[in-house]
Amino acid sequence: xxxxxxxxxxxxxxxxxxxxxxxxxxxxxxxxxxxxxxxxxxxxxxxxxxxxxxxxxxxxxxxxxxxxxxxxxxxxxxxxxxxxxxxxxxxxxxxxxxxxxxxxxxxxxxxxxxxxxxxxxxxxxxxxxxxxxxxxxxxxxxxxxxxxxxxxxxxxxxxxxxxxxxxxxxxxxxxxxxxxxxxxxxxxxxxxxxxxxxxxxxxxxxxxxxxxxxxxxxxxxxxx
Numbered sequence: 001x002x003x004x005x006x007x008x009x010x011x012x013x014x015x016x017x018x019x020x021x022x023x024x025x026x027x028x029x030x031x032x033x034x035x036x037x038x039x040x041x042x043x044x045x046x047x048x049x050x051x052x053x054x055x056x057x058x059x060x061x062x063x064x065x066x067x068x069x070x071x072x073x074x075x076x077x078x079x080x081x082x083x084x085x086x087x088x089x090x091x092x093x094x095x096x097x098x099x100x101x102x103x104x105x106x107x108x109x110x111x112x113x114x115x116x117x118x119x120x121x122x123x124x125x126x127x128x129x130x131x132x133x134x135x136x137x138x139x140x141x142x143x144x145x146x147x148x149x150x151x152x153x154x155x156x157x158x159x160x161x162x163x164x165x166x167x168x169x170x171x172x173x174x175x176x177x178x179x180x181x182x183x184x185x186x187x188x189x190x191x192x193x194x195x196x197x198x199x200x201x202x203x204x205x206x207x208x209x210x211x212x213x214x215x216x217x218x219x220x221x222x223x224x
Contacts, residue, residue, distance in 0.1 A: 017171060040085060109136075115148055175200060182205055
């Protein structure tokens with residue numbers, strides 16, 4: 001019978017990012033979203049695709065999400081944008097039996113904390129067949145469209161779910177999003193991808209654990 005490694009027995013809450021974290025980055029799901037963001041901005045602002053791409057990436061760096069920048073600078077309604085950019089093909093996501101088995105061993109609370117929407121997150125975790133392991137989802141709408149890594153959103157997150165940060169662990173592919181979690185006293189897991197933007201902030205944090213495959217890492221820590 002599998003059981004959790006002793007070093008994690010004091011963890012009451014497991015907090016997971018979604019994209020490029022719960023599924024492997026090689027699936028390239030976000031590439032579809034990236035293209036649809038650019039397309040939406042191009043049409044919304046009536047500009048070329050190349051100019052839209054520059055704005056998209058600039059806002060991502062400055063505001064945490066392209067959406068927040070468009071809301072702040074162009075008064076964009078977030079609803080239609082989110083519906084459009086998340087209307088993608090999910091067939092590349094396959095059932096992850098290893099992750100499901102590992103999550104079954106993890107005790108206590110398992111929550112997704114994402115800059116995407118709950119509707120989108122549910123489609124992803126159903127494809128992975130891990131949806132029955134996830135207790136709650138805190139999405140960009142819950143955050144008032146104020147994305148990670150805004151520290152105040154982490155405070156709202158732990159308040160909403162009554163989380164003791166010193167007995168929580170956060171799993172993320174974007175290093176900068178782990179900084180507020182570490183500052184609150186959470187343990188941190190960095191899911192390292194090949195994306196340069198995912199390394200932003202790594203000089204400001206020393207993650208407790210680093211892996212390039214969350215499913216494999218969870219399997220290791222839950223195997224007797």
